[in-house]
Amino acid sequence: MRIESVDFFYLSMPLVTTEADGSQDALLVRVRAGGFEGFGECEAAPLPSIAAFVCPLSHGACQPVSASVLGQRLDGPADIERIAALVAYQSMDLLQAAHTWSGVEMALWDLLGQARAQPVWQMLGYRHSHPKTPYFSVLFGDTPAQTLERARQARASGFRAAKFGWGPIGQASAALDREHFMAAREGLQSDGVLLVDVGQIFARDVERAAERLPALQQAGALWLEEPFQASAYDSYRALSERSGSVRLAGGEGAHNLDMAVHLIDYGAVGYVQIDCGRIGGIGPAKAVADHAQARGVTYVNHTFTSHLALSASLQPYAGLAEHVICEYPGSPKPLALAITGSHLLRDAHGQIAAPDAPGLGMRVDVAALAPYVVDTEIRVKGQLLYRTPSLM
Amino acid sequence: MRIESVDFFYLSMPLVTTEADGSQDALLVRVRAGGFEGFGECEAAPLPSIAAFVCPLSHGACQPVSASVLGQRLDGPADIERIAALVAYQSMDLLQAAHTWSGVEMALWDLLGQARAQPVWQMLGYRHSHPKTPYFSVLFGDTPAQTLERARQARASGFRAAKFGWGPIGQASAALDREHFMAAREGLQSDGVLLVDVGQIFARDVERAAERLPALQQAGALWLEEPFQASAYDSYRALSERSGSVRLAGGEGAHNLDMAVHLIDYGAVGYVQIDCGRIGGIGPAKAVADHAQARGVTYVNHTFTSHLALSASLQPYAGLAEHVICEYPGSPKPLALAITGSHLLRDAHGQIAAPDAPGLGMRVDVAALAPYVVDTEIRVKGQLLYRTPSLM
Numbered sequence: 001m002r003i004e005s006v007d008f009f010y011l012s013m014p015l016v017t018t019e020a021d022g023s024q025d026a027l028l029v030r031v032r033a034g035g036f037e038g039f040g041e042c043e044a045a046p047l048p049s050i051a052a053f054v055c056p057l058s059h060g061a062c063q064p065v066s067a068s069v070l071g072q073r074l075d076g077p078a079d080i081e082r083i084a085a086l087v088a089y090q091s092m093d094l095l096q097a098a099h100t101w102s103g104v105e106m107a108l109w110d111l112l113g114q115a116r117a118q119p120v121w122q123m124l125g126y127r128h129s130h131p132k133t134p135y136f137s138v139l140f141g142d143t144p145a146q147t148l149e150r151a152r153q154a155r156a157s158g159f160r161a162a163k164f165g166w167g168p169i170g171q172a173s174a175a176l177d178r179e180h181f182m183a184a185r186e187g188l189q190s191d192g193v194l195l196v197d198v199g200q201i202f203a204r205d206v207e208r209a210a211e212r213l214p215a216l217q218q219a220g221a222l223w224l225e226e227p228f229q230a231s232a233y234d235s236y237r238a239l240s241e242r243s244g245s246v247r248l249a250g251g252e253g254a255h256n257l258d259m260a261v262h263l264i265d266y267g268a269v270g271y272v273q274i275d276c277g278r279i280g281g282i283g284p285a286k287a288v289a290d291h292a293q294a295r296g297v298t299y300v301n302h303t304f305t306s307h308l309a310l311s312a313s314l315q316p317y318a319g320l321a322e323h324v325i326c327e328y329p330g331s332p333k334p335l336a337l338a339i340t341g342s343h344l345l346r347d348a349h350g351q352i353a354a355p356d357a358p359g360l361g362m363r364v365d366v367a368a369l370a371p372y373v374v375d376t377e378i379r380v381k382g383q384l385l386y387r388t389p390s391l392m
Numbered sequence: 393m394r395i396e397s398v399d400f401f402y403l404s405m406p407l408v409t410t411e412a413d414g415s416q417d418a419l420l421v422r423v424r425a426g427g428f429e430g431f432g433e434c435e436a437a438p439l440p441s442i443a444a445f446v447c448p449l450s451h452g453a454c455q456p457v458s459a460s461v462l463g464q465r466l467d468g469p470a471d472i473e474r475i476a477a478l479v480a481y482q483s484m485d486l487l488q489a490a491h492t493w494s495g496v497e498m499a500l501w502d503l504l505g506q507a508r509a510q511p512v513w514q515m516l517g518y519r520h521s522h523p524k525t526p527y528f529s530v531l532f533g534d535t536p537a538q539t540l541e542r543a544r545q546a547r548a549s550g551f552r553a554a555k556f557g558w559g560p561i562g563q564a565s566a567a568l569d570r571e572h573f574m575a576a577r578e579g580l581q582s583d584g585v586l587l588v589d590v591g592q593i594f595a596r597d598v599e600r601a602a603e604r605l606p607a608l609q610q611a612g613a614l615w616l617e618e619p620f621q622a623s624a625y626d627s628y629r630a631l632s633e634r635s636g637s638v639r640l641a642g643g644e645g646a647h648n649l650d651m652a653v654h655l656i657d658y659g660a661v662g663y664v665q666i667d668c669g670r671i672g673g674i675g676p677a678k679a680v681a682d683h684a685q686a687r688g689v690t691y692v693n694h695t696f697t698s699h700l701a702l703s704a705s706l707q708p709y710a711g712l713a714e715h716v717i718c719e720y721p722g723s724p725k726p727l728a729l730a731i732t733g734s735h736l737l738r739d740a741h742g743q744i745a746a747p748d749a750p751g752l753g754m755r756v757d758v759a760a761l762a763p764y765v766v767d768t769e770i771r772v773k774g775q776l777l778y779r780t781p782s783l784m
Contacts, residue, residue, distance in 0.1 A: 047447035
């Protein structure tokens with residue numbers, strides 16, 4: 001079959017704020033080919049990502065993503081890999097292309113799964129979809145008391161593991177940060193799994209990050225996530241040599257396979273976290289999982305948005321039984337939950353797994369998303385390059 | 393003073409093709425503050441780059457570039473660095489932001505130079521703007537005979553050094569590539585400086601690249617540029633260990649300081665080539681020049697477009713007397729030449745230098761660009777987010 005159409009739907013909550021919650025808007029991708037339909041999601045700024053698909057040609061190495069996708073053959077996983085290489089080459093100088101392509105790639109796997117009646121993880125070569133233990137993912141509170149409250153809420157919701165992110169950490173003193181870490185530990189109780197995400201707050205400053213290590217160790221944090229900018233490998237390595245029981249985690253910023261591999265090989269992280277909506281989709285994420293396994297590093301998904309993205313993010317390591325932790329959006333905005341009609345709910349053991357249903361195994365009803373659609377229109381030289389497609 | 397406005401002008405030749413010539417379109421940036429005006433240029437896809445400036449907020453770490461720029465104080469170089477850090481942090485998840493910001497940053501230096509009546513290189517701490525020896529930059533011909541002709545043309549135009557890029561190299565056999573290399577050498581004569589650019593054609597395949605080494609050595613090429621994808625550091629290092637008299641060059645794809653530093657530290661290139669229109673502007677490019685110097689690597693600009701971009705690209709290493717090679721657009725499209733009223737012409741010794749005039753030292757007359765303006769309009773939720781600004 002051939003790829004007939006790629007439609008982008010820019011979705012948003014009515015009000016979007018500067019809080020770190022990435023589920024406030026979304027860019028849903030629908031691909032059609034051979035009578036089948038697949039869905040994906042870019043974890044990216046919607047407008048620039050749409051522009052990267054529809055923009056006019058700049059030159060041979062700065063072509064719109066559409067030039068490498070529309071009309072292409074799609075008969076198997078090798079075609080997805082071939083198209084990915086074409087995008088990388090023809091859109092080499094179009095920076096946003098990787099984010100745009102990520103959602104398209106995901107949708108191609110979903111569509112191929114429908115056509116073959118196979119789940120994506122099976123097409124990736126896995127025999128089983130092993131259950132994962134989700135951690136509750138929330139932001140730190142503005143105060144330690146709020147953080148305590150959120151940790152208690154995680155536990156009360158049946159999560160033994162919880163990740164606290166961003167908020168005030170690193171903005172004021174290490175002493176105040178300690179209070180947040182200890183509040184999180186208290187709320188999670190002594191047997192809870194505590195994960196801490198500081199959202200690149202220390203840029204590349206190893207000393208400022210190291211100041212927080214004693215408190216993180218005292219609070220028994222399993223990992224410290226993204227202390228530095230995504231490609232500050234030397235800083236990662238330097239801190240990892242001093243971090244003792246706390247392992248470093250990172251990788252969500254990777255927008256290609258190399259960046260993730262380098263964070264492992266040069267940055268010495270203990271956990272590599274991949275967002276399929278940024279790294280170029282499921283294919284490169286699977287390659288990261290292979291590399292992580294070979295290096296004794298644990299693969300973890302990065303997912304803060306919909307259950308469509310959650311299913312996609314589980315596929316690359318669905319077959320790795322020992323890589324058991326997974327991120328689970330703890331309190332996403334209603335939009336993120338509305339994207340799929342079905343959801344990945346925890347089983348009796350509190351675990352989730354990549355579905356056995358074909359493709360990504362999630363049901364998307366575009367028409368139901370009408371309340372969230374952001375009408376968008378792009379005109380160049382008087383020509384309409386993009387208008388929000390019909391939801392029907 | 394405070395940054396009052398940032399205007400983007402999408403410019404294009406009437407016809408744009410898939411040839412590798414990056415001067416077929418342009419994104420010019422005009423910044424106004426305190427009664428002064430500065431210009432910069434993004435070496436980037438215009439539409440997605442504009443979108444990255446004007447797009448709605450997605451969340452705290454995915455803000456439009458405008459959120460970090462408009463209204464900011466601009467009293468000295470430290471302000472540019474501060475705003476750069478703000479963009480990096482607040483637009484962390486907006487991939488295209490680095491390309492958008494690059495042109496804005498350049499314009500801020502230009503404007504600051506007008507306000508202080510100082511050339512940019514002086515504000516960077518250099519005492520002199522040392523002359524550079526430009527090389528003629530062209531594409532390989534479709535046939536060795538065409539390549540020979542272009543090499544003769546370079547020499548006839550008074551260039552002793554010439555770089556041949558892209559075209560058929562790596563697409564067919566190593567034997568055919570050898571014919572192109574030898575044709576270039578013949579046309580440049582025995583004392584000419586031959587540089588070869590293969591535009592990432594080997595992706596990460598060290599063996600296929602290595603097959604071309606004997607011919608490159610025989611043709612006496614000084615460097616082999618971009619054999620691999622921008623961040624395939626291991627491939628760069630592996631090839632550099634086998635490349636003998638031919639040194640590797642790369643770096644034009646760097647969209648932040650880290651990428652360039654890693655290409656030097658991990659990739660072991662001998663020449664690092666920086667495009668100020670992609671790496672985040674002049675500030676990070678200067679930091680690369682410092683790092684290159686410390687590591688015994690030669691800094692070279694990457695410039696294939698206007699003389700505004702050319703002036704900007706010379707500033708970061710204007711004061712480094714030993715780093716003498718510079719890229720010079722050999723046959724840019726008329727649009728690229730029209731962007732500035734003045735041009736960096738070669739002196740009696742065939743050399744050019746970053747101008748002594750304030751800022752970037754180039755004259756831009758926006759009104760003269762009317763024939764090239766691409767009318768663009770972006771609407772979101774019925775609201776006009778962008779329309780090509782008035783040229784007056």
